[in-house]
Amino acid sequence: xxxxxxxxxxxxxxxxxxxxxxxxxxxxxxxxxxxxxxxxxxxxxxxxxxxxxxxxxxxxxxxxxxxxxxxxxxxxxxxxxxxxxxxxxxxxxxxxxxxxxxxxxxxxxxxxxxxxxxxxxxxxxxxxxxxxxxxxxxxxxxxxxxxxxxxxxxxxxxxxxxxxxxxxxxxxxxxxxxxxxxxxxxxxxxxxxxxxxxxxxxxxxxxxxxxxxxxxxxxxxxxxxxxxxxxxxxxxxxxxxxxxxxxxxxxxxxxxxxxxxxxxxxxxxxxxxxxxxxxxxxxxxxxxxxxxxxxxxxxxxxxxxxxxxxxxxxxxxxxxxxxxxxxxxxxxxxxxxxxxxxxxxxxxxxxxxxxxxxxxxxxxxxxxxxxxxxxxxxxxxxxxxxxxxxxxxxxxxxxxxxxxxxxxxxxxxxxxxxxxxxxxxxxxxxxxxxxxxxxxx
Amino acid sequence: xxxxxxxxxxxxxxxxxxxxxxxxxxxxxxxxxxxxxxxxxxxxxxxxxxxxxxxxxxxxxxxxxxxxxxxxxxxxxxxxxxxxxxxxxxxxxxxxxxxxxxxxxxxxxxxxxxxxxxxxxxxxxxxxxxxxxxxxxxxxxxxxxxxxxxxxxxxxxxxxxxxxxxxxxxxxxxxxxxxxxxxxxxxxxxxxxxxxxxxxxxxxxxxxxxxxxxxxxxxxxxxxxxxxxxxxxxxxxxxxxxxxxxxxxxxxxxxxxxxxxxxxxxxxxxxxxxxxxxxxxxxxxxxxxxxxxxxxxxxxxxxxxxxxxxxxxxxxxxxxxxxxxxxxxxxxxxxxxxxxxxxxxxxxxxxxxxxxxxxxxxxxxxxxxxxxxxxxxxxxxxxxxxxxxxxxxxxxxxxxxxxxxxxxxxxxxxxxxxxxxxxxxxxxxxxxxxxxxxxxxxxxxxxxxxxxxxxxxxxxxxxxxxxxxxxxxxxxxxxx
Numbered sequence: 001x002x003x004x005x006x007x008x009x010x011x012x013x014x015x016x017x018x019x020x021x022x023x024x025x026x027x028x029x030x031x032x033x034x035x036x037x038x039x040x041x042x043x044x045x046x047x048x049x050x051x052x053x054x055x056x057x058x059x060x061x062x063x064x065x066x067x068x069x070x071x072x073x074x075x076x077x078x079x080x081x082x083x084x085x086x087x088x089x090x091x092x093x094x095x096x097x098x099x100x101x102x103x104x105x106x107x108x109x110x111x112x113x114x115x116x117x118x119x120x121x122x123x124x125x126x127x128x129x130x131x132x133x134x135x136x137x138x139x140x141x142x143x144x145x146x147x148x149x150x151x152x153x154x155x156x157x158x159x160x161x162x163x164x165x166x167x168x169x170x171x172x173x174x175x176x177x178x179x180x181x182x183x184x185x186x187x188x189x190x191x192x193x194x195x196x197x198x199x200x201x202x203x204x205x206x207x208x209x210x211x212x213x214x215x216x217x218x219x220x221x222x223x224x225x226x227x228x229x230x231x232x233x234x235x236x237x238x239x240x241x242x243x244x245x246x247x248x249x250x251x252x253x254x255x256x257x258x259x260x261x262x263x264x265x266x267x268x269x270x271x272x273x274x275x276x277x278x279x280x281x282x283x284x285x286x287x288x289x290x291x292x293x294x295x296x297x298x299x300x301x302x303x304x305x306x307x308x309x310x311x312x313x314x315x316x317x318x319x320x321x322x323x324x325x326x327x328x329x330x331x332x333x334x335x336x337x338x339x340x341x342x343x344x345x346x347x348x349x350x351x352x353x354x355x356x357x358x359x360x361x362x363x364x365x366x367x368x369x370x371x372x373x374x375x376x377x378x379x380x381x382x383x384x385x386x387x388x389x390x391x392x393x394x395x396x397x398x399x400x401x402x403x404x405x406x407x408x409x410x411x412x413x414x415x416x417x418x419x420x421x422x423x424x425x426x427x428x429x430x431x432x433x434x435x436x437x438x439x440x441x
Numbered sequence: 442x443x444x445x446x447x448x449x450x451x452x453x454x455x456x457x458x459x460x461x462x463x464x465x466x467x468x469x470x471x472x473x474x475x476x477x478x479x480x481x482x483x484x485x486x487x488x489x490x491x492x493x494x495x496x497x498x499x500x501x502x503x504x505x506x507x508x509x510x511x512x513x514x515x516x517x518x519x520x521x522x523x524x525x526x527x528x529x530x531x532x533x534x535x536x537x538x539x540x541x542x543x544x545x546x547x548x549x550x551x552x553x554x555x556x557x558x559x560x561x562x563x564x565x566x567x568x569x570x571x572x573x574x575x576x577x578x579x580x581x582x583x584x585x586x587x588x589x590x591x592x593x594x595x596x597x598x599x600x601x602x603x604x605x606x607x608x609x610x611x612x613x614x615x616x617x618x619x620x621x622x623x624x625x626x627x628x629x630x631x632x633x634x635x636x637x638x639x640x641x642x643x644x645x646x647x648x649x650x651x652x653x654x655x656x657x658x659x660x661x662x663x664x665x666x667x668x669x670x671x672x673x674x675x676x677x678x679x680x681x682x683x684x685x686x687x688x689x690x691x692x693x694x695x696x697x698x699x700x701x702x703x704x705x706x707x708x709x710x711x712x713x714x715x716x717x718x719x720x721x722x723x724x725x726x727x728x729x730x731x732x733x734x735x736x737x738x739x740x741x742x743x744x745x746x747x748x749x750x751x752x753x754x755x756x757x758x759x760x761x762x763x764x765x766x767x768x769x770x771x772x773x774x775x776x777x778x779x780x781x782x783x784x785x786x787x788x789x790x791x792x793x794x795x796x797x798x799x800x801x802x803x804x805x806x807x808x809x810x811x812x813x814x815x816x817x818x819x820x821x822x823x824x825x826x827x828x829x830x831x832x833x834x835x836x837x838x839x840x841x842x843x844x845x846x847x848x849x850x851x852x853x854x855x856x857x858x859x860x861x862x863x864x865x866x867x868x869x870x871x872x873x874x875x876x877x878x879x880x881x882x883x884x885x886x887x888x889x890x891x892x893x894x895x896x897x898x899x900x901x902x903x904x905x906x907x908x909x910x911x912x913x914x915x916x917x918x919x920x921x
Contacts, residue, residue: 029795032530033898035707039531043506044523045795047493064489066510083486086564090482117505117530125534139710141898169898171711181711248626324487326477360714363834365845366863368627373843375836396841396867398921438921440841441869 017054054080059087107163107277130198151285161279180204181378204379229418242308243328262408266337288318339411449601455521461498465602469794478571493794502538503531541775546605551749555645592616606754616641630668632661636686641890676920680824689889689907699839702777714837729874744804744906745890752798755787792901806908810880819855881910
């Protein structure tokens with residue numbers, strides 16, 4: 001029995017609350033940041049957080065701390081119980097859930113956990129040397145981390161799991177404005193191909209002609225997986241969570257069984273996908289489930305935690321976020337089904353298109369219609385008659401994301417795993433028609 | 442009681458023994474409390490405490506940093522070793538050894554000014570305050586959703602460096618805000634008060650007394666209802682006036698961020714981006730019109746970016762960024778300031794103990810002008826007044842932007858007339874600030890707090906202030 005398990009069992013027994021939940025999350029985190037091919041920030045930290053949720057009647061109080069001791073956990077339980085007394089009953093609150101223990105070390109790789117600052121620096125140096133052959137400098141980050149999650153509650157749930165992550169984000173650029181972007185994510189550092197990563201950014205930065213300016217208007221675009229993930233992340237917030245579904249604010253409200261996207265689009269929440277390897281339970285200890293969100297363009301479902309699962313009548317899908325968050329349940333492992341043409345074929349078959357590497361600073365124009373604005377960045381190209389003609393001066397978009405996912409002409413057979421703000425998305429490139437660009441002042 | 446100075450001495454000595462030419466040791470303890478009220482019910486009452494330490498070193502001319510939540514001697518020695526090991530790895534890719542702008546040493550204490558410690562006020566009293574707001578919000582039957590919140594934070598920081606500087610600093614932050622919505626589902630409109638995501642200041646519980654919630658809730662409720670049927674913002678080029686809190690957002694995005702000197706040197710190139718305002722423009726670039734004067738000023742009272750000392754032991758100081766429209770300074774650190782031969786502006790802030798400090802905005806203040814609000818409006822024949830930020834997007838060089846607000850009013854013949862919904866505008870940073878021909882007077886000026894400024898990769902959160910009054914800009918593209 002681990003130290004945390006012993007502590008949690010002991011403290012749960014002493015709790016005066018009707019129901020008590022304890023969540024422990026530890027993190028060993030290392031980050032190497034570089035710019036102009038020099039490491040300018042290099043750090044590590046060891047942290048742990050304990051959340052206590054105390055429940056009396058249908059009221060919950062939450063207290064959080066980062067000291068791991070019996071005294072401290074007892075204090076959190078006491079504070080959460082006190083906070084609970086100030087709340088009002090929430091009649092729909094279903095209480096804590098009892099979940100069967102689920103095995104969960106699928107995303108933990110020893111080699112990633114052991115990666116040292118020296119290992120990261122040597123890899124960055126290798127990437128920098130590849131870029132320098134094209135007279136480019138590199139900037140970006142290389143992060144490795146290991147996390148452990150333990151959830152226990154007074155209903156008898158006890159889950160523990162751990163996972164590792166390695167991710168690199170890279171821009172190869174020079175002072176003339178040439179820039180190319182690439183990134184990679186894996187639970188297993190041994191699976192990262194640093195040369196492929198470097199070459200992907202370098203190829204995007206290379207150009208034979210100066211960038212051309214394109215008039216605003218509607219164009220066919222080819223979105224790299226990173227750009228597709230930029231949109232999908234926002235759609236996750238706007239529609240695939242149970243909170244927006246229950247409040248009818250999300251675009252999936254009243255749309256189950258209805259066409260909401262192109263029939264070429266299928267999206268599932270797949271935490272158990274071997275490339276994603278999420279810890280197999282959520283922050284309430286509920287096993288993470290596979291959930292169909294969109295099937296051939298038809299709205300199929302949303303993800304839930306225990307509260308919204310109860311409200312929406314589906315039960316939890318194992319998508320509770322950290323205790324006390326205001327977002328509600330949210331998909332963290334979205335997988336988009338691949339197509340049957342390579343990205344190279346899609347480009348070759350395009351008469352005229354704009355090829356976009358990724359977007360920057362997307363923000364809502366009108367969340368009610370899923371419209372966003374933002375700019376293209378670090379690799380935007382004009383395709384004519386199936387060939388890359390020239391780089392394009394970055395442009396500003398104003399586009400409904402649902403409309404874009406409805407106008408899909410092609411889906412690539414290749415997919416990439418894209419990490420963004422705690423979510424992982426395994427997505428292909430998409431060819432989309434009538435994509436809207438607006439004037440850039 | 443932990444002997445922090447004793448632990449600091451051991452940490453710094455260990456770093457020196459292992460070859461560090463510079464080291465600093467920082468302990469940060471944060472206590473936070475958040476309360477929320479939604480539609481007649483307290484939907485959030487939370488408290489958290491967090492403590493840990495970090496050691497930053499220069500070894501072989503390169504940076505290393507390591508932190509831990511376990512503040513004891515054994516852990517401190519291990520973390521010091523790790524920080525040096527990390528710095529040695531950094532040196533593998535170092536071209537020029539790091540040099541720091543000179544700084545005098547001191548030993549001081551700073552406690553931010555406040556009248557009422559928010560953590561001395563009971564949860565009952567705080568919830569009663571929110572219940573009172575909710576009661577006022579509920580008086581308009583057409584309001585379909587109502588939310589309000591209180592947010593309190595106390596940060597205690599102890600800092601020691603190998604140059605003999607040490608400080609103890611305590612900051613109290615308070616935040617309060619509310620919103621009302623009309624309509625339902627995807628046909629809804631929302632208005633916030635006092636600003637989008639509330640108002641935050643480095644102040645005590647007395648902040649809550651400074652806003653007239655009772656008078657303003659009925660006003661924003663009526664506005665929210667009116668927006669449901671309001672025409673959309675017209676698409677045209679015209680003169681605009683922005684309300685003070687939104688001017689704060691524009692300052693933050695188009696002046697504060699581009700003048701962070703680490704960003705200027707490319708440190709954020711891969712994610713947050715770089716800046717058009719490169720050092721060759723210093724003392725020459727016409728950033729704004731001659732009435733545009735901007736300072737970086739952590740000494741300004743009550744700003745969310747106010748403090749006594751930054752996270753590398755520099756005393757708070759007021760620095761000119763833009764003077765009479767000309768770019769004259771940067772927000773900087775000791776390392777970045779040295780590169781342009783200046784002293785640090787004292788702007789190195791880390792997100793808690795677990796992150797390495799980076800250059801952050803403090804209070805980026807647009808100095809007040811001499812116009813009343815009526816004078817700003819009456820100077821426009823055909824234009825738009827926009828209030829309360831709702832959306833913002835700016836390119837990675839901080840030049841081209843698009844901002845949106847919760848509500849707009851047409852200005853016709855020098856007067857506010859029709860309400861319009863989803864007002865937005867686009868511009869270019871330099872052209873925009875050079876078109877500024879009117880700034881509100883000091884009676885309309887306040888330092889608007891941003892509690893969630895993101896920078897770094899992965900993102901570090903920082904709390905910044907933006908001093909602003911309403912301001913007028915000529916010939917701006919709206920309704921984009």
